[in-house]
Amino acid sequence: MDNQKYPAKLVSFRANDYQKGKVPGSFPGIAKWEYNHRNEIIRHLTNLKNQLLAIYESYIPSARIKLKYPDSSYPIVIYMKKLAKSHRPDGILKTLDSEVIAVHALGKLVVGITEDSLLKFIQLIVDLTGDIPITREAWITHKPDKSGTEREAIVPGRERDFEWIHELTSIEHVKTYSPSEVLEAMSSTDMQDCIKDGEFKIRFFQYDNDNDQIVRTQFNQTFKLNEKEIRPLSYSPELSSYVVPFINIETIHQMAAFPGVESITSFTRFHVTSSTLAESTTFLEIIQPESEKSYPRVAIVDSGIGKENNHITPWVEEREIFVPFNRQDNYHGEFVGGMLVYAHNANPTLKNIVDTGVKILDVVVLPAESQESIREDELIDALETALEKYAETYKVWNLSLGSSRLCSGVISDFTASIDKLQDTYQVNFVIAAGNFVELRQAWPVTSEDEMDRICLPADSIRAVTVGSIALNHDDTNLVKQGETAPYSRRGPGIGLAIKPDVVHYSGNPRNYPIQSINSNGAIVEDYGTSFSAPLVSAIMAEYYAQYPGQLSKTMAKALLIHGSKHPLTEKCIENATDHYYYGFGLPSRIHDVLYGNEHEITLVFEGRLNAQQNRNWVQISDFPFPESLKAGENKIRGEILVTLVYEPHLNPRLGSEYCRGNVDIRLRTLLEDGSYETISKGSSAGEINQVERWEKNQMTKELKWSPAKQLSFISPRGKKGSTDLRLDLFPTWRDITDKQAIPFAIVVTIRDPKKMATVYTDVSRSLLKAFQANDLKLRYTPTRITNKSR
Known part of the structure; x- marks a missing residue:
């Protein structure tokens, strides 16, 4: 996409696109039991009863001595077999007047329960065990619903016991919350x-x-x-x-x-990590910014850029210094800064980068490696001070720093604060995924080593986390150009969210590092996710600089992801394994995302779901699809890519359930019989059949609860359907208390891969008839900056 005559369209939602009624959903049916026969159920309930008795007899007496209050609540852990909320023992906990006080790993519920409630729990199981049917079907009958359709129903009078058996058989086991779990991260x-x-x-x-x-x-x-x-x-x-x-x-x-x-x-510490592999005898000439030109802006939160660095200092607009000069070592910060301005000159083969210059806010927070490190509380204070002054001007903040603390089922205080800062100041943090110090020894990976998971703060939900791919290779390298670098940490993030979000190039550890400049302008070599992150920061900053009108952080992230492709196939990533190494892929510059041609068009939507304003869900019932992509009678062809980014309410107390809202998106087409059929393929692994619709499958294959997702329709020859399309947006919440407003952004590209159909003209005409839409013409044409080596 590069033709300025074919800009993307910003399409406004119409009043009737927001729906007031109940969010559509399938009929849930009657709950299944994990065990269907009486003997199996009794055996399972007996095991649960014995586990609870062991807690009461061995744990409660010592805990009672410590808390000294007879009605105190004690934490116990309930491990679930299934992740969906519909399987949780909510009915039993309500009866016991107990509550879920935390969620850690997937399916690990920490429940606060009193001594009396624990005894009631045991008695409940004892009473229930004496009244178990031979099979589940013994308590099932059928009755017609409102439409007259016969559906399963529970035998009257058995509703409570039926649900309790369902909840109890969904529990794997119960145990105390142990000291080892308290110290898990130590x-x-x-x-x-x-x-x-x-x-x-x-x-x-x-x-x-x-x-x-x-x-x-x-x-x-x-x-x-x-x-x-x-x-x-x-x-x-x-x-x-x-x-x-x-x-x-x-x-x-x-x-x-x-x-x-x-x-x-302990307090998480952040410090400079760099290899400093080699310093070249090649020097780059200084490039000066032009006073009359506009440039993207990036705040670098790092080890600083020395004032004597004549190559980068002209690009530094502001400085915020939290480390005394005698405790600074500017190598890392200057390498990062050099990647923003000189990367294309130092690395002539580097693709998908901003080569037009970037203005810099230099936030100096990392002391020299010999001078220890910065603690998380000090870093938060420094960030907040800098954001207070510069958040209006600098919307992209590059954090090429990491820790040794792995992403887990618990949200750290630091990550929660990082997410809150982004919401408070409406900025995007771009964070390095972190470096796996041991380096992978095999590729492709055949077994997962949890030690190579991303480290905080790369688990930030609001941030853009960046992994690394190899820039070049030879026979001595484990991975080839475009493959995940052997040190780049992988996802998933919290609650199986996609992390990293995107990737960019960095060095291969043997023979092919990435290059930047030092304080003297000499080319230096290194590798690490620290140096792929600023390349993404520059791309995102260019979005803010060039986007017409005010760009929200939600839309900036949506555009970044929409323009990302697998670095090897240059196609959308469609399986969970690749997502956890590459995120959504290698991002593109803004003109490649928003400018098209006669055979394709990009549409941009932005809104907010808000039940208090009767904006419960979205249905665009006459989605603009080109007549030129009809493929004969009752068939349509072409490609549609849809990217959705939304910002759900977050609750750090609830660990792996940190994201409290989910938004699903789908495209449907009108069929001959008058019904609508979904034509969009899910983000990771296609559509899930009804038998597979367990919560974990939905999380990995449909990216449920993930705040960024994609779907696509790809049919070069044609598929059953019509040009009467609907775009649906359905929110769900984990709990009624989480039902808060959700900002969202949608980017849609429709194209003809055969380059025959007049897609742009047809869709533009449809928009004129039924929508309010404006051309997204970029503010200026960027000019590549160049210099010479000497």
């Missing part, structure tokens, strides 16, 4: 950090009753802490996290055994 290095800092973090479970205060009061008394010694973590108000003074390692283990403590962690 390595021996983290323990040493606690000693060095003289303090560490404790997160308590949050309850809906007054148990929070009971736990903290007894905790303070047990460990002889006053209110001045244990202070709330200022940047994590949504979580019950506190800073606690370090006494000794034994005391940390004792605290981990205190009922109501969710996690104990």
Whole structure:
């Protein structure tokens, strides 16, 4: 896409596109039981009863001594066989007056339960065991629904017991919440950090009753802490996290055994990591920005750019310095800055990059490697200070930094804060996926090693996380050009979300590093996700600089993902494994995304689902599809790519269920019989048949709960359907309390791969008849900057 005569169209939603009624959904049917025969059910319920008895007899007495209150709640863990909320023991927990207080790994529910409720739970199972039917079908009958269709129904009077059996058979097992789980994120290095800092973090479970205060009061008394010694973590108000003074390692283990403590962690530290493989004798000439030209802007949050760096300093508009000059080592920051301005000159084969210059905000936060590191609380303070001053001007913030703390089923205080900062200041953070220090030894990967998962803050849901692909290769390299670099950390992110979001080029560890410049203008070599991230930051910054009108962070991310393709096939990525290494692919510059030709057109939509405003769901019932893509009688052909990015409400308490809303999107076509059929293929692995529609399959194949997803229609020869298309947008929420407004952006490209149909003209005419649409003509034509080596 590169013809300015064929710009994308910004299409406004019409009043009748937003639907007021109930969000459509399939008839749920009667719940299935994991075991169908009486003997199997009784055996399972007996095991659950024995597990609960063991908790009551071995755990409760010691926990009661620590909390000292008879009505205290104690955390226990319920492992589920299925992930869907419909399988949870919500009915039983309501009867027991208990609550889910946290969700960690997928299917791992932490429940707060009192001693009396635990006994009631045991008795409930005992009572139910004596009244189990021979099979599930014994309690099933049939009756007509409103339309007269015969459907399954539960035998009257058996509804409660039927649902309880369903909930209990959906539980895998039950156990106490153990000290090892509290200390899961604490390595021996983290323990040493606690000693060095003289303090560490404790997160308590949050309850809906007054148990929070009971736990903290007894905790303070047990460990002889006053209110001045244990202070709330200022940047994590949504979580019950506190800073606690370090006494000794034994005391940390004792605290981990205190009922109501969710996690104990050290403060995450960030430091400069670089290889500095070689310095060339080749020098690049200085390029000066032109005063009359506009340039994209990127804030680099890094180790700084030295004022004596005559090559990059002309591009630095502002500086915000948090590290004294005598503690700085600017190598890493200058390498990153060099990638923004000189990457195309230092790497002549580099593709899909901004080669027109980038203005820089230099935020200096990382001290020299010899001068230790920066702690997460210090980094948050620095970020907030800089954002307060510069967020209106700089919308893209490059964070080529990482930690050693792996993404898990628990959202860290730091990641939650990173997401909140992006919402508060309406900016996009672009974050390096992190480097797997050990390097992979085989490719393609045949077995997954969880140690190569992304590290925080790359698990940020709101951020754009960037992985690395190899720029070049020879016979000595494990991976070839365009394949995932052997050090690039992979997804999935929290709750199986797609991470990284995109990838870009960086060096191959042997013989083919990527090149930038140092303070003298000499070409230097290195590799790492730190150096692919700024290439994406520049692309996204160009979106903001060139997009006509105000660009939201939601739309910026949608355009970035929409223009991304697999670096090897140059096609959309359609399987979960590739998503977890490549994200949605290698992104394109804005003119390649928004400019088309006569045989294709891109449409852009932006809106907000809001039940309080009766904007419950969206249906564009006369979606503009070109008549020229008819393929004979009752058939249509061509390609449609749809990208959806939305921003659901987030709740860091709930770990793997951090994203509290899901939005599904689909394209449907009118058939001869008057019905509408879905023609869009899912983001990862096609459509799921009804037998496979378990929650995990929907999460990996349809990207359920993932805040970015794509679907496509591809049929060069034609498929059953008509040009009468509908675009549907359906939200769902995990809980009624999560039913909050959801901003979203949709980008749609319709094309004829045969380059025969007059797609642009036909769709433009349809838009004139029924929609309000404006051309998205870019603000200016960028000019490539060049220099010479010497």
